[in-house]
Amino acid sequence: MQEKIVRAIDIAGVHIPNNLWFAPLAGYSYLALRITVKKHGAGLTYTEMISVEGVVRGDKRTIRMAAPEDGNTAVQLFGGAYPEKFQHAAKIMMEEYGYKIIDINFGCPVRKVIRIGAGSCLLREPSAMGEIVRAVKETGAVVSAKIRAGYSAVNIEKTIPILDKAGADIIILHPRLATQMFAGTADWSLVPRAREMTGRILIGNGDIDTPENALDRLRDSGADGIMLGRAAIGKPYLFRQIAELDETGAYYTPTLPEVRTGLIEFARLFVETSSARSLSPMRSAVLSTVKSRGNTREIRGKVSSISTVDELIEALDGWHEREVHPNETASR
Numbered sequence: 240m241q242e243k244i245v246r247a248i249d250i251a252g253v254h255i256p257n258n259l260w261f262a263p264l265a266g267y268s269y270l271a272l273r274i275t276v277k278k279h280g281a282g283l284t285y286t287e288m289i290s291v292e293g294v295v296r297g298d299k300r301t302i303r304m305a306a307p308e309d310g311n312t313a314v315q316l317f318g319g320a321y322p323e324k325f326q327h328a329a330k331i332m333m334e335e336y337g338y339k340i341i342d343i344n345f346g347c348p349v350r351k352v353i354r355i356g357a358g359s360c361l362l363r364e365p366s367a368m369g370e371i372v373r374a375v376k377e378t379g380a381v382v383s384a385k386i387r388a389g390y391s392a393v394n395i396e397k398t399i400p401i402l403d404k405a406g407a408d409i410i411i412l413h414p415r416l417a418t419q420m421f422a423g424t425a426d427w428s429l430v431p432r433a434r435e436m437t438g439r440i441l442i443g444n445g446d447i448d449t450p451e452n453a454l455d456r457l458r459d460s461g462a463d464g465i466m467l468g469r470a471a472i473g474k475p476y477l478f479r480q481i482a483e484l485d486e487t488g489a490y491y492t493p494t495l496p497e498v499r500t501g502l503i504e505f506a507r508l509f510v511e512t513s514s515a516r517s518l519s520p521m522r523s524a525v526l527s528t529v530k531s532r533g534n535t536r537e538i539r540g541k542v543s544s545i546s547t548v549d550e551l552i553e554a555l556d557g558w559h560e561r562e563v564h565p566n567e568t569a570s571r
């Protein structure tokens with residue numbers, strides 16, 4: 240029998256129930272989706288990226304994206320090479336909002352983030368990365384650093400030892416270059432290389448979309464854990480499936496009516512937990528689920544315009560009648 244590879248992680252007094260984590264996704268990692276993926280077995284979730292400038296200024300919209308800390312959530316901060324601002328924002332997140340894990344975004348490749356010298360722009364200044372981590376570490380937080388393989392060329396041999404030495408407790412590697420955006424595939428051969436450079440908690444991320452490839456990545460890369468992003472938006476139940484496959488060698492796939500019920504619960508949770516007046520900010524998450532189950536052209540059109548839970552129920556009505564999904568138990 241193979242050794243189990245889904246396991247808890249304890250770090251500096253913080254207990255994380257497992258090593259299957261949900262990635263920070265701007266526009267998606269709001270409270271309702273974070274709660275939903277945790278219900279389906281994610282061990283840790285991340286907020287979407289939060290501006291240090293906004294936190295320090297007390298900007299209400301910024302704070303709303305970060306609060307409240309819902310248990311087993313890390314807050315992700317982004318900003319330019321100003322260690323003292325990161326430290327100030329981290330203190331606010333810890334003291335006023337109860338966060339224990341502060342993540343620093345060293346990977347975002349989008350123009351408006353690069354323009355202010357933040358995100359993946361910092362990969363070009365490894366010494367500034369070290370200073371930021373050191374400054375945040377002084378607050379007593381568990382520090383997580385999320386990086387890409389490099390900006391326009393791989394430079395993990397520079398960045399990882401600097402993060403390690405500065406005291407980052409967790410290093411998350413998405414092995415694509417920033418200039419690639421999301422093109423091509425994540426180069427997972429870089430994760431074992433990263434493993435040789437650090438004894439810190441190392442998390443691999445990128446293109447994991449089935450329970451099988453999740454376990455293969457976890458087993459073959461030497462990483463302590465994995466992080467799932469895009470695939471988990473439409474299939475939050477992937478986390479449980481990965482753990483089940485590890486535990487029993489098989490996993491349950493929810494039926495279409497079960498997925499439909501899950502979507503309605505998710506929408507109700509969104510209404511309860513969000514200040515938005517309509518469901519429009521969560522339409523794309525609903526669409527991801529609908530698309531993940533195929534043959535949905537008519538429903539997709541309806542879902543793109545939902546505003547209320549009743550409209551969602553109506554839009555999804557009949558979905559299960561057109562689709563036949565047996566109560567399958569897949570095995571390897």
Ligand SMILES: Cc1cc2nc3c(=O)[nH]c(=O)nc-3n(C[C@H](O)[C@H](O)[C@H](O)COP(=O)(O)O)c2cc1C
Pocket residue numbers: 262263264265266286287288315344346347385413444445446447466467468469470
């Ligand atoms: C819509 C979208 C928003 C994202 N927002 C963030 C973000 O706020 N912070 C961050 O570090 N990465 C962000 N990412 C990158 C993801 O966290 C992750 O590294 C990437 O999608 C690769 O993982 P995946 O293939 O499992 O999706 C985002 C990606 C997407 C597609």
